[in-house]
Amino acid sequence: MKESLKSQLHEIIFEADTPKGKAFDVLLLVAIVLSVLAVMLESVESIEARYGTILKFIEWLFTGLFTLEYILRVFLTKKPLRYIFSFFGLVDLFSIVPTYLGIIIPHNTASLATIRSLRLLRVFRVLKLARYVGGARVIIDGLRASRPKIIVFLTGVIAVSMIMGTIMYLVEGKENGFSSIPRSIYWAIVTLTTVGYGDISPVTPIGQTLASFLMIMGYGIIAVPTGLVTADIINANKKRDSNDDVNTQVCSNCNFDQHDTDAKFCKKCGEDLIKK
Amino acid sequence: MKESLKSQLHEIIFEADTPKGKAFDVLLLVAIVLSVLAVMLESVESIEARYGTILKFIEWLFTGLFTLEYILRVFLTKKPLRYIFSFFGLVDLFSIVPTYLGIIIPHNTASLATIRSLRLLRVFRVLKLARYVGGARVIIDGLRASRPKIIVFLTGVIAVSMIMGTIMYLVEGKENGFSSIPRSIYWAIVTLTTVGYGDISPVTPIGQTLASFLMIMGYGIIAVPTGLVTADIINANKKRDSNDDVNTQVCSNCNFDQHDTDAKFCKKCGEDLIKK
Amino acid sequence: MKESLKSQLHEIIFEADTPKGKAFDVLLLVAIVLSVLAVMLESVESIEARYGTILKFIEWLFTGLFTLEYILRVFLTKKPLRYIFSFFGLVDLFSIVPTYLGIIIPHNTASLATIRSLRLLRVFRVLKLARYVGGARVIIDGLRASRPKIIVFLTGVIAVSMIMGTIMYLVEGKENGFSSIPRSIYWAIVTLTTVGYGDISPVTPIGQTLASFLMIMGYGIIAVPTGLVTADIINANKKRDSNDDVNTQVCSNCNFDQHDTDAKFCKKCGEDLIKK
């Protein structure tokens, strides 16, 4: 009897295939958006002055609900440790911790609760389920395949920024805003990534010439990561094409969530997926 | 007899294959450009002071003509509701509404008439017809195929901006321009998208280091949507290659406009396409 | 006899396969760089004050030489009109006109002579000949194939900039720098293309929210032209692979310069390519 309640709760909280599971996920979506909004608005002085008490109440209400949800998730899963240390398990935990920390440490740490916006990624399973989950998987597959190349590329970018930053520090000097090497490297990154704040910008002709080279370089080499990721996404797409069925069933034992639509047992641990 | 006039008007207004239809579309193109220019120039104070009356007259003249055209379009189509709620039907409507609204509501709302610049997209059918219509379709097909992935990606981007914005709000604080979390998130979006206005920029060493990470991240992850869209456009291209014939005939019954060149009847509703 | 001199001059000026032709192209390269530098430095006040006379002399010297070269090119080609109205023919002409215009019109028009930097593109035939000419052709083929799609895309970008510019003009208003619709559209383009000068930037919360949407949009849709061009370049590459031999022979009759390496007669006009 109790076991049945537990499995029913598991279905509501972990799955999105059933009406109840879907309703729960939609409510969760609304709750996350509202609570993040409350945290954000609280930081605006004029709003805080007028609605501070209400916003504080909303923040604590949702933090309480999320805490309850987190405890239930840990309690309902058969292998809690695996859930706790999974990506979404950690996000769920870090979503509630800052508000509690805010009591102990004064310095606005409660506002770190905006980390719960990451939970939105989970709720994608609610809307047009399979297509979005599939889309996310293509992105992740593409990025994973590109990782070694991207890391090599970014190390090169950082090395170039360091050298160009040092050269500009020598060329422009303290009087033009390039007051130290770390600050000049910050400028080089701002320039190479084409952000270009303009808080520091070269003044001398030599500095402007060097900066021009750096910009053209940044403009040209952005093609490299793009090319790498594109090539890998094309590959990842080909693989996905062959097995495109996704659903939102989640194993109550090991939380594996990539079951084929006709699966009756978890292919990772053999747990019965449709028992009630 | 009257029916014949109606079908002739339909040909002039809706099609671009016949000389008269083409002439109408070219005139429409000129009228749109002139009327948008008039609305734009009216907002420049020095010009408004000198030519205000003429510009007002031009704006009202074209709004009148566009209103007439809209009524004719609704009247000539056999299924008016389908036209009214189609993308271009709504654009046609919103192109004339702001000018009329400007009489009731004082606050410059008439200038929203610039929305009629969207009508230019329709008139592409005039110039080198098939190729541009085909080009637009490749773009739309590519974007449609990429939509779920792009939405997942942008949700990730917004979640990262929220978290980084909150962290920077804590690190930099009100005295350096990061006066509230929404404002800091605005800064994070400005930075991550490599826009970099420089109206807010980090001042402390820790803030600049965090900003550097955010920039390198933004520089690296732009590769993701590009890769996704590229892969989908390559796919969409392949599909288009097999049926590349486009013409500009439009069904007088249901406004479907993607007929094969040898089509004599609308493949959607069976209407005779070449009857006069 | 005279004919032989003419054909020898044609070989020197138009071709880059022979030692003399190559030497001429290298000299031309140096002359272009020097003359553009002279024009540029002349505009720097402090340099003009000291070396003005020498720079003026260099500018006129090279303009004279380029004029002579232009006359020779017209004189040596059998179909001068075709050369005069070709892309490089027009560039050659506009490279010398500004200096002469500078005598009649006072307003610094002579500095437009920097247009001769475009001539550098021609001289690429000198360095590692075939590969660079081939590279340029892949770029041009890719761009040509993408043109209709790029034009549709850019029209969409401009329409979006117009509408967003108008909305921001209404939202932010004159007191925040959005002083007219054209100026607001300028801001929208600066933002959508991720340039982000920061000379105008939104101040109100609603304005910053709208701007954030525009930035994320600009960050996302840049993927579209990239995807289009990439797909077309992959196609253009495939075509080039089949006929990858390029040389630098140029027909003395019609100036066609894409002959197969074993060609003895121009495939466009039948002119003998190797007669002396």
Add this chain to the structure above:
Amino acid sequence: MKESLKSQLHEIIFEADTPKGKAFDVLLLVAIVLSVLAVMLESVESIEARYGTILKFIEWLFTGLFTLEYILRVFLTKKPLRYIFSFFGLVDLFSIVPTYLGIIIPHNTASLATIRSLRLLRVFRVLKLARYVGGARVIIDGLRASRPKIIVFLTGVIAVSMIMGTIMYLVEGKENGFSSIPRSIYWAIVTLTTVGYGDISPVTPIGQTLASFLMIMGYGIIAVPTGLVTADIINANKKRDSNDDVNTQVCSNCNFDQHDTDAKFCKKCGEDLIKK
């Protein structure tokens, strides 16, 4: 006996397959990061005032060690000249020279020692060896294949910047910051590459219109290098797929480091790879 010590040292310094070689590379990684940090922090005035002596000591300590390592590398390789003039040989040399130069030339030249951050690229062989080396090779292959096209493209970009810079110099003039042609060209590059500092920005309506065209152009043509590199990386990927085995053995004779995993002799010079 002595030969054995030499070959053992070669293994430690040049290879990363053996435990000792790996330990050496990890130590080198730490040493590079620490010494670069020391050079960087020394340039921050407040830190230099307090910890100047320690930082100076660290800098000299690591420079000494790197000098020793460089001498060993030259001494251990059978063909020292080939090492000295290889890419990493030059990087190793330029990593130690600035510190020594700093004694002779006063002007902060010692800070150029940040060039040693480029050495980090070498140490990638330590972490997850083959995949990163393979990733780097895909990038290099892609870039090498794209080089002629990228050079043609960048020449075009520079030519456009020159012409647009000159036009803006004539249109905006000295009073709006466009004080000379080189400075205007610097602005054009800042704009075309979408960096957009905002230190110089157009003020007149004509200037803003021209700048808008330049921005849309820059936004559109960035697709070209991306497309080129993507196409070439897809090609390079295909080639790599066929021979994906990489290891970290390095020939003691010629320093060639791309041996097949089952190679017993260097395929470049025939040196025995596994002799001890």
